[in-house]
Amino acid sequence: MEELFEGLLNDHLGFVFWAAVAFVLLLILLAKFAWKPIMAAISERERSIEDALLKAEAAKEEMARLTNENEQLLKQARAERDLILNEARKIKDQIVGEAKAQANAEGARMIEQARIEINSQKAVALADVKNQVASLSVEIAEKLLRKQLADQQAQDAMVADLLKEVSVK
Amino acid sequence: MTGSIAALGAGLAVIGAGIGIGQVGGKAMEGIARQPEASNKIQTAMIIAAALIEGVALFGVVVALLGK
Amino acid sequence: MDFRHILNSKKTLLSVILGVFFTLTTCKTFAIQGENGTTEAKNAEQEAFNPTTAILEHIGDSHYWHVGGETSIPLPVILFTDKGMEMFSASEFHHGTEAHQGKYYTYKLVEDKIRVVNAGGEVDKEASKHIYDFSITKNVVALWIAGIILLIIFFSVAAAYRKRAGKAPKGLQSFIEPVIMFVRDEIARPNIGYRYERYMPILLTIFFFIWVNNLLGLIPLFPGGANVTGNILMTFVLSFIVMLVVNFSANKYYWKHIFMPPVPVWLYPIMIPVELIGVISRPFALMIRLYANISAGHIIVLSLIALIFIFKSMWVSLVSVPFVLFMDVLELLVAFLQAFIFTMLTALFIGTAVEEHHH
Numbered sequence: 384m385e386e387l388f389e390g391l392l393n394d395h396l397g398f399v400f401w402a403a404v405a406f407v408l409l410l411i412l413l414a415k416f417a418w419k420p421i422m423a424a425i426s427e428r429e430r431s432i433e434d435a436l437l438k439a440e441a442a443k444e445e446m447a448r449l450t451n452e453n454e455q456l457l458k459q460a461r462a463e464r465d466l467i468l469n470e471a472r473k474i475k476d477q478i479v480g481e482a483k484a485q486a487n488a489e490g491a492r493m494i495e496q497a498r499i500e501i502n503s504q505k506a507v508a509l510a511d512v513k514n515q516v517a518s519l520s521v522e523i524a525e526k527l528l529r530k531q532l533a534d535q536q537a538q539d540a541m542v543a544d545l546l547k548e549v550s551v552k
Numbered sequence: 553m554t555g556s557i558a559a560l561g562a563g564l565a566v567i568g569a570g571i572g573i574g575q576v577g578g579k580a581m582e583g584i585a586r587q588p589e590a591s592n593k594i595q596t597a598m599i600i601a602a603a604l605i606e607g608v609a610l611f612g613v614v615v616a617l618l619g620k
Numbered sequence: 621m622d623f624r625h626i627l628n629s630k631k632t633l634l635s636v637i638l639g640v641f642f643t644l645t646t647c648k649t650f651a652i653q654g655e656n657g658t659t660e661a662k663n664a665e666q667e668a669f670n671p672t673t674a675i676l677e678h679i680g681d682s683h684y685w686h687v688g689g690e691t692s693i694p695l696p697v698i699l700f701t702d703k704g705m706e707m708f709s710a711s712e713f714h715h716g717t718e719a720h721q722g723k724y725y726t727y728k729l730v731e732d733k734i735r736v737v738n739a740g741g742e743v744d745k746e747a748s749k750h751i752y753d754f755s756i757t758k759n760v761v762a763l764w765i766a767g768i769i770l771l772i773i774f775f776s777v778a779a780a781y782r783k784r785a786g787k788a789p790k791g792l793q794s795f796i797e798p799v800i801m802f803v804r805d806e807i808a809r810p811n812i813g814y815r816y817e818r819y820m821p822i823l824l825t826i827f828f829f830i831w832v833n834n835l836l837g838l839i840p841l842f843p844g845g846a847n848v849t850g851n852i853l854m855t856f857v858l859s860f861i862v863m864l865v866v867n868f869s870a871n872k873y874y875w876k877h878i879f880m881p882p883v884p885v886w887l888y889p890i891m892i893p894v895e896l897i898g899v900i901s902r903p904f905a906l907m908i909r910l911y912a913n914i915s916a917g918h919i920i921v922l923s924l925i926a927l928i929f930i931f932k933s934m935w936v937s938l939v940s941v942p943f944v945l946f947m948d949v950l951e952l953l954v955a956f957l958q959a960f961i962f963t964m965l966t967a968l969f970i971g972t973a974v975e976e977h978h979h
């Protein structure tokens with residue numbers, strides 16, 4: 384055990400010294416000229432990538448928002464169109480209905496007028512017929528009476544009959 | 553003679569470490585099988601644990617060789 | 621931690637990797653053979669191949685860097701003695717066979733350690749205590765190579781970030797970036813919390829330093845092959861720095877937890893030493909873990925290769941080379957895993973030190 388440590392410092396201090404110098408020198412050089420720029424570049428790039436990702440995300444959201452808006456607009460336009468069409472259809476129906484009603488009323492009025500006209504014509508015609516029938520009947524009756532009451536006797540009988548009738552009553 | 557005894561000591565130290573690292577590795581594998589998504593963390597922890605066990609074993613080996 | 625796509629992208633890649641590993645394994649064999657050869661040349665032929673010394677030589681530090689065959693590069697020796705500084709090439713030692721007459725003392729390599737010898741050629745233990753070995757050894761050079769590789773990689777990556785600011789990563793940059801992100805998102809952030817940014821440089825440096833050194837250690841050819849992270853002194857330096865960082869960034873809750881733990885007062889004499897030991901023992905465990913893991917990997921690979929020389933039969937390689945191949949692939953994983961665990965535990969310790977809570 385003892386001889387293991389004999390001359391340890393004499394033989395090995397030198398290597399420890401050189402190793403420490405080499406490592407510390409390496410550490411300083413690398414830290415200053417390699418790790419600093421490399422770490423800076425990596426974190427810088429990471430930051431820029433993150434930024435780009437965030438921006439892309441934002442752009443995507445914006446896009447979605449725009450699409451949504453467009454759709455909204457489209458929907459609105461469609462609804463408006465439907466409304467207008469509906470209204471037009473209603474107006475059309477109304478106009479047609481009105482026209483129909485007017486036509487009906489006109490027709491009915493004309494029919495009524497015709498009927499009145501016909502009725503009045505009929506009445507006139509009937510009155511004419513009645514007059515003619517009356518005058519004809521009077522004529523016939525005159526002729527008949529004349530013929531029947533040509534002799535006296537017949538006249539008397541008749542008067543008697545009439546009188547009887549009156550007395551009965 | 554002391555050389556052989558030292559070798560025996562080193563061997564004994566290695567047996568302990570072997571059992572220990574075997575346990576660590578086996579349990580880590582069980583853990584990974586149960587939760588594959590945690591395998592990265594388990595691996596790191598496993599390597600650290602194995603390194604610590606190995607460190608103790610190496611103490612044993614070095615002491616055994618120095619005692620020669 | 622998911623780099624599998626790199627591996628299964630092409631089937632051809634697999635064969636390329638296997639080919640590379642076979643080549644490297646062959647190199648390892650030659651390396652040991654070379655080492656063995658010099659030993660044999662030195663000690664005549666009667667001494668048998670000793671696997672322990674060969675392996676320890678390979679994982680240890682040295683004043684030479686063995687390149688292959690009989691060639692090795694002598695490295696500069698720097699000594700601080702009580703009389704002054706000395707500097708000469710390790711070739712003066714002629715692989716430890718000869719003593720070198722320096723300005724102040726005469727030196728000799730004894731088991732790759734520098735010792736003062738007296739006129740009679742005997743090691744002078746008293747005088748040896750006055751010299752401090754600050755040589756540029758194999759591990760120091762390997763450390764510099766790793767450092768230069770790291771600097772080249774990360775300076776070019778940083779330049780790529782500056783040039784292609786804000787754009788997607790490309791080439792080397794796209795390989796490194798996921799690893800950096802891994803350190804940040806899997807290690808630093810979950811363990812330290814929102815103050816993680818301050819500790820990113822130290823965590824990243826530790827992580828890549830250990831990883832690159834581990835990988836270089838796996839290459840048996842010249843630029844690699846040194847066992848830097850498998851050197852306890854190196855891991856000592858790393859964990860000492862971690863200890864300093866942890867304790868200097870600790871807030872009052874951390875210290876309160878150590879010196880005024882939430883236990884009855886009469887337990888304080890037990891608890892406070894235990895907590896103080898914890899302050900030391902956690903970095904200590906870091907040190908031992910990295911050192912032992914990496915060294916163990918190297919030792920296993922070298923032992924498998926050494927089997928060929930122990931049995932003195934070429935046919936053993938049919939068994940040992942596939943095993944070495946397997947170990948090397950495993951070591952690739954370990955290289956990453958140990959870097960990860962060291963960084964992870966560092967982050968964990970820093971996290972407990974800066975955590976704001978009231979128990």
